[in-house]
Amino acid sequence: MREFTVSTPTATLVMTPASVSTSHDGGFGVRMTFARDEEIFAQEEEADLIYKVVSGAVRTTCLMADGRRQIGSFYFAGDVFGVEAGEFHRFSAEALCDLVVLVMKRSLVERDEALRTEVWRATAQELARAQEHLLLLGRKTACEKVASFIIDLARRQGGEKVFLPMCRQDMADYLGLTIETVSRMMTQLQAERAIALDDARRVRIQGPALERMASA
Amino acid sequence: MREFTVSTPTATLVMTPASVSTSHDGGFGVRMTFARDEEIFAQEEEADLIYKVVSGAVRTTCLMADGRRQIGSFYFAGDVFGVEAGEFHRFSAEALCDLVVLVMKRSLVERDEALRTEVWRATAQELARAQEHLLLLGRKTACEKVASFIIDLARRQGGEKVFLPMCRQDMADYLGLTIETVSRMMTQLQAERAIALDDARRVRIQGPALERMASA
DNA sequence: CGACATATTGAGTACATTCAAAGTCTGTGG
DNA sequence: CCACAGACTTTGAATGTACTCAATATGTCG
16 A cells, blocks of 8 residues: 555664753653654653653554554654553654654653652653544534644644644544545535635635634 | 533532542442433543543543534543543543442642553553544445454454444544444445345344454 | 434435646756 | 755545435334
């Protein structure tokens, strides 16, 4: 169906003394960088590390045997990801674009009071996001899904101008749609003057029309 | 669209000395009971309590302005629910059937080491469930949704015989379908000898056929 | 038994999909 | 600077899965 560059995280892991920081920024330890589409961890892989985005963006995806794909979430600067209830990752994580993260051993996080609190907050926040996502997937129309998605990104980026760091396929796999449908809805939102497109990835929200179409 | 009996929790809150237990069972404090379809907490209500099911079952639901409904999760004996990242509940919670829960103040949980750990584990587990639910809603067919749902319940109940404590409307709102489609899929699964129905709520899983249809 | 809620079945429709083609953007090399 | 290749996006036409509306069946409780 689609292909992914499967390169090992270690291939780009920077472990020079200069790249290792031991405190600040929540106490997360090692800095790592990934190129666009590189895998950070794989589905079914052991989950002994916890990550925090410094810059760039991440998607987590679940791939079914026949190639169907669901994106669980997108993560941006400041977001924590990779937290699991069990021993293994249930989704894989990939860099949406060039990425810098801080990485910490799960066992260390569990021992440190402040880190544990931070990770707990992040987990609860992620659950809230997932629940919002459930409503979107289960009960919203294609148009509402796309509108909600743009509004969500706008909130996270804090402005009327929204940059979409992901391709249409990623949007589709997040929204439970096809690329064609996403594209059609973008066109429709433009026609209805809810958004304007500078190019495929640069959206401007035009007044309150989009909010109305999202049925938040 | 549909109606709910909106009665206050306090109406059935048992606060006699006999019903108050202070420890055991994870340290959750006060015992409360709810009748079928009673509301435990409401969407947008302040989230200052955390709950644990003793017996019975719970559904959490999000209601849109136009009546569309999404069920976030079902909770059974031993499950913790009502945990929020923010100050308010984003879903409401209702008793699926006669229900007994243990209730504890959120502020107390946050102060107690053992409780905090238990609640954290429950939150991470709930996130994992929600992610599985995302895949189901976003990428599975109606038939796969119903098959997966029955298998999930079977795992939680631990056996070939599955009891569905919820009505078809609740199943539909969990699976992002209509009652008619759920009903048709139940009939289809029967026709294909994946399940047998003793009555609408008593399902027997017939060998490995159902697993195959779930595309887990 | 009759009344009401819940569940199933049937027929026609609609929304999103599939398959196909055309258009746009980006980067590379001449 | 322009031409070309490849990836991504948009548009078009036909199809199909799940939905809506309607009727019937089953179950439960007075």
